[in-house]
Amino acid sequence: MERTVRDWSLALDPASALNLPAQIAAGVRRDVGAGTLRPGEPMPSSRALAQTLGVSRGTVEAAYDQLVAEGYLLSRPRSGMLVNPRLRATVPAPREGAGQSRAEDPAPGTDLDLVPGHDSNSPLVDPAWRSAWRRAADTERLPDQRTIDPTGDPVLRRAVAEHLRLMRGLLVDPAQVVVTAGSREGLALLLAGLVADGRSGPLRVGVEDPGFPGLRRTLARLGVATVPLPVDGSGLVVPTADDVPGVVLVTPNHQYPYGSAMPATRRTELLDWASTTGTLVVEDDYDSEFRYVGSPPPALYGLSPGAPVVHLATFSAVLSRDVGTGYLLLPESLVGPVTRIRQDLGCPVAPILQRAVAHYLDDGGLRRRLQRSRRRLAATHRLVAEVLERIPGAVDQGRMLVVERPPEVAAAVLAGCAERGLLLGDLADGWSGTPHSTGVVLGYGAVDEAPLARGLTILEDVLATTPDPVAPTHRRSDIPETL
Numbered sequence: 001m002e003r004t005v006r007d008w009s010l011a012l013d014p015a016s017a018l019n020l021p022a023q024i025a026a027g028v029r030r031d032v033g034a035g036t037l038r039p040g041e042p043m044p045s046s047r048a049l050a051q052t053l054g055v056s057r058g059t060v061e062a063a064y065d066q067l068v069a070e071g072y073l074l075s076r077p078r079s080g081m082l083v084n085p086r087l088r089a090t091v092p093a094p095r096e097g098a099g100q101s102r103a104e105d106p107a108p109g110t111d112l113d114l115v116p117g118h119d120s121n122s123p124l125v126d127p128a129w130r131s132a133w134r135r136a137a138d139t140e141r142l143p144d145q146r147t148i149d150p151t152g153d154p155v156l157r158r159a160v161a162e163h164l165r166l167m168r169g170l171l172v173d174p175a176q177v178v179v180t181a182g183s184r185e186g187l188a189l190l191l192a193g194l195v196a197d198g199r200s201g202p203l204r205v206g207v208e209d210p211g212f213p214g215l216r217r218t219l220a221r222l223g224v225a226t227v228p229l230p231v232d233g234s235g236l237v238v239p240t241a242d243d244v245p246g247v248v249l250v251t252p253n254h255q256y257p258y259g260s261a262m263p264a265t266r267r268t269e270l271l272d273w274a275s276t277t278g279t280l281v282v283e284d285d286y287d288s289e290f291r292y293v294g295s296p297p298p299a300l301y302g303l304s305p306g307a308p309v310v311h312l313a314t315f316s317a318v319l320s321r322d323v324g325t326g327y328l329l330l331p332e333s334l335v336g337p338v339t340r341i342r343q344d345l346g347c348p349v350a351p352i353l354q355r356a357v358a359h360y361l362d363d364g365g366l367r368r369r370l371q372r373s374r375r376r377l378a379a380t381h382r383l384v385a386e387v388l389e390r391i392p393g394a395v396d397q398g399r400m401l402v403v404e405r406p407p408e409v410a411a412a413v414l415a416g417c418a419e420r421g422l423l424l425g426d427l428a429d430g431w432s433g434t435p436h437s438t439g440v441v442l443g444y445g446a447v448d449e450a451p452l453a454r455g456l457t458i459l460e461d462v463l464a465t466t467p468d469p470v471a472p473t474h475r476r477s478d479i480p481e482t483l
């Protein structure tokens, strides 16, 4: 049932230095920030709210106008005013006990979340997964919590090593695999391990610019300084400056957001540079298995024995974000420091979940799911290819559709799509500082054809009806020259 104005209270203060519209606007901002007003929720009409608060309708309208201009509220032609559904990404999660939904709960009226990364949230409805869970839950004796291996269940670490052998042609020792709760947690653990390892001076991490905002934000949360590094059509440009960061984070197989794969020559150049400068390369290998044509390029990890590379992987893309599991593949020198961190902090992935994932891998569930995903991706890719011809400035990068538009057009398209229940990523978020390209990003890695077709129709409609002062024919940023 939709909430009504009775759910929302606002005490106006006659003694306040703020005038009434400003007080109402401040009240809405505060309650949106606190999660009391949730993204996508309908606001009371200006008439109803004016009555409740005992003020004139014009007072409420002035407050609403201000909040629409600030992006807190959206005015929908027939359904009136509502809290902007896109605020979902920026509103802090409500505090525990506040009786609110989690920040990730779909907001009412928002039924298609194609923000890159979120699209992988397809449920794991799969008999193999159910059976893996049953086995883990019913028939296993899981290790005693006191003797549990802090680097992860040995059964899962062996399964991951086998998965890497079959899928990526990598021969790895399970002792170098550390189970994580996904890429972001893996990166945080690695950095803690590097600090414990006594790397000299404060840590600085080179990041692709543009790059995946999720991992850049993880670094910022940890107080780690980032150094934006340029990207071209071959991926990360190998730095030449003497002032090198101690660590670089790179997506060699599928650069985010433009999708390039780093050619062999660039890979060798990067590894040579890393060895010479003593830089640790962290390879974010988030979706290699997901390719629907050909086999993935070799991992940097196995390319040059002895090169300082960490392989950062997640099951979010290939399995589901619901699983919240990933792993790190470490060089021998880092196994000790990372293990000691895990010994003290524990492993955040529940043993039973680790065992279920291990069974799923061992029983071939993941392999079959990947085959299905690849078939689906080939079909959804065709759908995207059709739309591409009609949208100038659009690039299909394999699992994401990038549409470049000037900043104000991009903001209007994001808001217009959100109004129609479609959430998209903001291309500007990929940039560390001032964005060199702006627009919208639609992730379609794990979406079925029907919802994707619906999302693409909404996007096309909104693009067609959003005024764009610059004709977008062939307009592209200067970044992915060779894509």
Ligand SMILES: Cc1ncc(COP(=O)(O)O)c(C=O)c1O
Pocket (backbone or CB within 6 Å): 116, 117, 118, 181, 182, 183, 184, 185, 212, 214, 215, 251, 256, 284, 286, 314, 315, 316, 317, 321, 326
């Ligand atoms: C470049 C990149 N790295 C990593 C991830 C996955 O991160 P996590 O496992 O923390 O959800 C994604 C998800 O979309 C991604 O796009």
